Amino acid sequence: MIIKNNKSQERCYYRRYNNYCALGExxxxxxxxxxxxxxxxxxxNGKWYVYGIASFVYVNGKYCVNTLPSFYAAVPYYLDWIKRVATGKLTQPSVKKICGVRTQKNTVAVNISxxxxxxxxxxxRFLSxxxxxxxxxxxxxSNQHVLTLNNKIFNGNLKNIYVALDSNELVRYPQPDKIYTVISVKKISKNFVVxxxxxxxxxxxxxxxxxxDSSQSSLIFDKQLRTAGWGSFNRTGSVSSYLKETSLTVKNNANECMIYSTSSYCTFAEETNMCIHDLGSPVMYSIDNKWTIFGIYYQLTNGKKCDxxxxxxxFNIVKNIDKIKSAIK
Incomplete structure (x- = not known):
């Protein structure tokens, strides 16, 4: 059998995160x-290693199709779980990470992180x-939880939902070691989920x-904040290939903000503004040299014509912070 995962063919490529896609010689x-x-x-080196478990094949009626690839559950992808089950240690491994600390702070081009x-x-990412x-x-x-907007994709089969991390580049198919699957969705409010x-x-x-903290809801009023996303800063509405960052200011006392101010942060641009494809991007503010999330963008300037x-x-997440912290325990 020959592994075809890295070949640019539809039948194999989209399954590369959970399965080996193999075809007989x-x-x-x-x-x-x-x-x-x-x-x-x-x-x-004189030893046999198991890499996959036969899972499913293409069929034509009742017959298997030998000219099309077969699929195997990728053992390395589940290796941590296999080792925990085999040793009887079923609890998740402890991973300690300090929150809010940036290691890379400079930009490589204007607004590109x-x-x-x-x-x-x-x-x-959503497989469709x-x-x-x-x-x-x-x-x-947290080490195992992502906060984002509520979306209709979370109403379907979770096997089609992935999270890609460790890259500021938006590519069609991220590297397998940068992809995680989603095993549960916890609705915090009608607006966002964990x-x-x-x-x-x-x-x-x-x-x-x-x-x-629950007492910090108004801490960022009239303050300069940071955000980053894969939206376009050239007002064309096109998606960016690289993560872009910008500064904005929270002005909840602005006249046009009055009807939103109880549930949302209203931000205004200084150099560049939010645009389409920035949905779900965080409102970030540094407290004692640690970056903290205060909100999640849900409405961006003026549709595709970013203004x-x-x-x-x-959305102001501080009002639901106790529910969020409970969801990640």
Whole structure:
């Protein structure tokens, strides 16, 4: 069998995160009914290693199609869980990370962030028609939880939802080691949710942002804050290939903000503004040299025509902070 995961073909490429996609060297060899659970093995240095478990195949009526690939559950992807079950240690490994600390702070171009300059901002990706769509951003708030907007994609099958981290680049298919699956969605309010990842993040380049106290809701009024996302700052509405950052100011006393001020932060641009594809981006403010999330963007200037003079709106998460902290315990 030959692994085809990295080949640019639809039938294999979109399954590369959970499965090995394999095809026999000749057209008359493939797995079929009754082979489920069998090993995909690799011989190295005098030893056989199991890398995959036979899972499913393409069929034509009642017959397996030998000319199309078969799929195997990727053992390395589940290795942490397998080891815990095998040893009887079923609790999740403890991963201690300090929240809100940036290791990369400089920009490599105007408004474009260095890789991991904001190590808690992630991409929420949704598998649809063999393509990993990018509906919104999210923010890592613990070693295993992401805070983001509520979205219709969370009403469907969770196996189609992924979280990509450890990169400021938005690519069609992120590297497998930067992808996590979502195992549960906790609705905090009708507006935002907490996603639980399939395992704690151990990547040294990634860390969570800090959460505010319940008394700090008005702390960022009239203050300059930071945000970053994959939206476009050139007002075209196109998605950016790289994470971009900008400064904005919270002005909840503005006349146009009055109807939103009880539930939202109203922000105004100084150099660049929020735009389409920035949905889910965090409102961030540094407290004692630790970055803290205060809000999540849900309304961005003026549709696809991003307007420097229009305000953007972010849900105030501080009002639900106790529910958020409870969801990540």
């Amino acid at each position: 000749s057209d008359d060899s493939n797995v079929c009914y009754g082979d489920s659970g069998g090993p995909l093995q690799y011989f190295k 260095e890789n991991n300059a904001w190590p808690w901002i992630v991409q929420v 028609n063999y393509f990993l769509e990018f509906p919104l951003s999210g923010t890592l708030i 996603l639980k990842l399939h395992r704690p993040v151990t990547n040294p380049n990634v860390s969570p942002i800090c959460l505010p 420097m003079n229009k305000m953007a709106l972010a």
